[in-house]
Amino acid sequence: MTSIRPQPGILDIAPYVGGKSSVAGVTNVTKLSSNENPFGPSPAAQEAVKRSVHELHRYPSTDHASLRSAIAEVQSLDPERIICGVGSDEILHLLCQAYAGPGDEVIHTEHGFAIYKIGALAAGATPIEVPERERVTDVDSILAACNERTKLVFIANPNNPTGTMIGLAEIERLAEGLPPQALLVLDGAYAEYVDGYDGGARLVEARSNVFMTRTFSKLYGLGGLRVGWGYGPAEIIDVLNRIRGPFNLSGTALAAAEASVRDTAYVEKCRSENTRLRVWLAEALAEHGVPSDTSMANFVLARFHDEAEAEACNSYLQSQGLIVRQVGSYGLPHALRITVGDESSCRRVAHCIGQFKAGER
Numbered sequence: 001m002t003s004i005r006p007q008p009g010i011l012d013i014a015p016y017v018g019g020k021s022s023v024a025g026v027t028n029v030t031k032l033s034s035n036e037n038p039f040g041p042s043p044a045a046q047e048a049v050k051r052s053v054h055e056l057h058r059y060p061s062t063d064h065a066s067l068r069s070a071i072a073e074v075q076s077l078d079p080e081r082i083i084c085g086v087g088s089d090e091i092l093h094l095l096c097q098a099y100a101g102p103g104d105e106v107i108h109t110e111h112g113f114a115i116y117k118i119g120a121l122a123a124g125a126t127p128i129e130v131p132e133r134e135r136v137t138d139v140d141s142i143l144a145a146c147n148e149r150t151k152l153v154f155i156a157n158p159n160n161p162t163g164t165m166i167g168l169a170e171i172e173r174l175a176e177g178l179p180p181q182a183l184l185v186l187d188g189a190y191a192e193y194v195d196g197y198d199g200g201a202r203l204v205e206a207r208s209n210v211f212m213t214r215t216f217s218k219l220y221g222l223g224g225l226r227v228g229w230g231y232g233p234a235e236i237i238d239v240l241n242r243i244r245g246p247f248n249l250s251g252t253a254l255a256a257a258e259a260s261v262r263d264t265a266y267v268e269k270c271r272s273e274n275t276r277l278r279v280w281l282a283e284a285l286a287e288h289g290v291p292s293d294t295s296m297a298n299f300v301l302a303r304f305h306d307e308a309e310a311e312a313c314n315s316y317l318q319s320q321g322l323i324v325r326q327v328g329s330y331g332l333p334h335a336l337r338i339t340v341g342d343e344s345s346c347r348r349v350a351h352c353i354g355q356f357k358a359g360e361r
């Protein structure tokens with residue numbers, strides 16, 4: 001046993017902890033801890049899943065051509081530069097595996113998504129955390145951390161768990177300032193929530209050092225089926241395809257994702273409902289003395305006086321059947337990340353936080 005050892009870095013990984021989905025002793029909980037779409041997937045996606053049961057004995061497509069062309073058509077992209085993965089998590093891992101190893105550095109920001117660090121360590125590379133400026137990605141601090149060992153720079157835009165984002169001019173300045181061997185990865189898990197934002201797709205097309213990842217887990221409501229995709233320079237797509245499992249996505253997942261991406265009316269409806277309810281929720285919390293930064297995603301990062309108050313509020317919400325996300329592991333112990341649910345969930349969570357702040361618990 002003792003002489004069988006994993007590769008360096010792997011035992012340094014703190015296992016990913018997902019959002020809670022149950023509370024002991026409380027039935028009928030409302031889960032606002034994993035940024036899921038409260039309305040679920042498009043009805044067209046549900047139909048596609050049902051139809052797919054007749055094909056379960058067939059191996060799925062290896063090139064994902066049909067899904068790639070649907071994405072490309074709807075978003076005006078080049079299908080040859082798209083790669084599909086088991087969630088965007090798989091794409092993030094493939095990037096680390098392909099481009100970073102022992103001695104290499106992978107930059108992520110202070111409150112960046114946990115998978116960047118996990119992917120870097122899994123590849124044997126060194127994750128480098130750089131400060132943000134008041135919970136916003138700071139291009140200057142990223143550029144200051146770059147050196148000849150930097151291979152990948154991960155930023156989520158909008159970011160999770162802060163909800164903040166930076167503009168395309170700033171992203172372009174970052175890409176322009178990177179050392180020649182480094183790739184900028186723009187994680188667009190929440191890009192669909194931002195009206196008129198392409199996730200950085202045009203920048204990918206204009207440059208050779210920018211890569212974008214996207215997911216069907218958030219706005220498309222397909223987290224349970226695990227589908228994500230990446231858009232990047234042709235050479236990078238080619239490299240990732242060499243190491244990707246040939247049958248990584250099931251036929252069911254591919255069919256559901258394709259139907260979702262084509263249901264643009266549903267996407268529009270989910271986006272506008274989210275914006276309306278997010279603004280409402282942030283204002284309601286502010287009235288109760290709980291501030292948050294302007295979020296561009298489907299959650300709000302509620303800030304409390306200190307860790308003890310956030311902890312107490314979290315316990316109170318749980319006792320009321322409301323599960324939100326503690327974000328101490330993201331360097332934000334005084335905050336709670338609250339997913340924008342449907343209207344009644346938003347009202348309930350705001351009401352309970354109001355009770356908590358008023359000491360009526």
Ligand SMILES: *Cc1c(COP(=O)(O)O)cnc(C)c1O
Binds near residue numbers: 086090156159226
């Ligand atoms: C949810 C999320 C993802 C997507 O995960 P999937 O593997 O596609 O489900 C990626 N990045 C960020 C920042 C996220 O919050």
